[in-house]
Amino acid sequence: MADQELRADDDADSGFEDAASLQSTSLSSSILNYTYENGRRYHAYRSGSYPLPNDETEQDRMDLLHHIWRTMLGGELLRKRPTNPQRILDVGTGTGIWAIETADEYPEAIVLGTDLSPIQPGWVPPNCSFYVDDAESDWTYEPFDLIHGRSLGGSISDWPRFYKQCFDTLRPGGLLEMQEHDAWISTIEKEMPPWTDSWNVTLNEASALFGKYLNVADKHVGWMRDAGFVEVEEQIHKIPIGSWAKHHKDLGRIHLSEMLNAVEPYTLALYTKVLQKSLDETKVTIEMVKREFCTRKHHLYVNYRFITAKKPG
Numbered sequence: 001m002a003d004q005e006l007r008a009d010d011d012a013d014s015g016f017e018d019a020a021s022l023q024s025t026s027l028s029s030s031i032l033n034y035t036y037e038n039g040r041r042y043h044a045y046r047s048g049s050y051p052l053p054n055d056e057t058e059q060d061r062m063d064l065l066h067h068i069w070r071t072m073l074g075g076e077l078l079r080k081r082p083t084n085p086q087r088i089l090d091v092g093t094g095t096g097i098w099a100i101e102t103a104d105e106y107p108e109a110i111v112l113g114t115d116l117s118p119i120q121p122g123w124v125p126p127n128c129s130f131y132v133d134d135a136e137s138d139w140t141y142e143p144f145d146l147i148h149g150r151s152l153g154g155s156i157s158d159w160p161r162f163y164k165q166c167f168d169t170l171r172p173g174g175l176l177e178m179q180e181h182d183a184w185i186s187t188i189e190k191e192m193p194p195w196t197d198s199w200n201v202t203l204n205e206a207s208a209l210f211g212k213y214l215n216v217a218d219k220h221v222g223w224m225r226d227a228g229f230v231e232v233e234e235q236i237h238k239i240p241i242g243s244w245a246k247h248h249k250d251l252g253r254i255h256l257s258e259m260l261n262a263v264e265p266y267t268l269a270l271y272t273k274v275l276q277k278s279l280d281e282t283k284v285t286i287e288m289v290k291r292e293f294c295t296r297k298h299h300l301y302v303n304y305r306f307i308t309a310k311k312p313g
């Protein structure tokens, strides 16, 4: 399914004692001291350092996107399966859905998921644990056989440092897999619809001002090579927003639903807090972009990228 040309369909309608940087295994009140703004709930640990909400609505969106990522891989969790991994890290694990399913798939491995938000469920496989941690802190983990991160554009301010920590924390021969989507809507036509066009630019300008640039998915290959990784490969999947393409009709439909739920969380804080736009103006932008996603005359898509690499060993 990777890199398929998109054409419009004319007929269509536990115990990680080694990790000193980890904040807590129990829920101290400070990490649950969520803030609420414009009807959305935001994380408390290192409050304000990540601009998207962590409420149920956002968790549902992340879980739907998990389904989309897996569908692109024909049901797999990883593009490159590791051999007999013992220790796996999922950075910025979100609801923990990837870590939980990976723990089920590799029962011999210990799977650790970290996030700023303690939003993962309590009932998880015995080989899976979650910790509140900032991926931008110094890493003090024991070596891993595999490090995975997904949809982390806008979460990290210093990617070269992030990849140096990945490199240093992997055992020789260990695997790195990032699954990242462009934070930029593309079209098969010459011109973007106007609201989406302006949103692409403005949202990314806001993220740059915030200090955690959103649209970095196409930079990972270079960053991984610079950090010393070898066998760096990228596989790109173009996923339509809606069912307009000959391929991926069902996935496109689900993707549209996910994208309609993505516009508000990505836009709200960056527009109102960073760009100081009024809530009314921000809400108009959100609604108009969503409207353009739904209009059948537009043929919009997003690039989803699987970037895999190995630490020499």
Ligand SMILES: C[S@@+](CC[C@H](N)C(=O)[O-])C[C@H]1O[C@@H](n2cnc3c(N)ncnc32)[C@H](O)[C@@H]1O
Pocket (backbone or CB within 6 Å): 043, 049, 050, 054, 062, 063, 066, 091, 092, 093, 094, 095, 096, 097, 098, 114, 115, 116, 117, 133, 134, 135, 136, 149, 150, 151, 152, 154, 155, 156
């Ligand atoms: C878009 S979500 C993706 C979640 C998950 N990786 C997935 O694919 O389902 C990004 C996640 O990264 C977390 N995050 C953002 N910045 C972080 C940081 N500096 N350290 C750890 N987690 C972070 C957020 O709290 C959020 O849960």
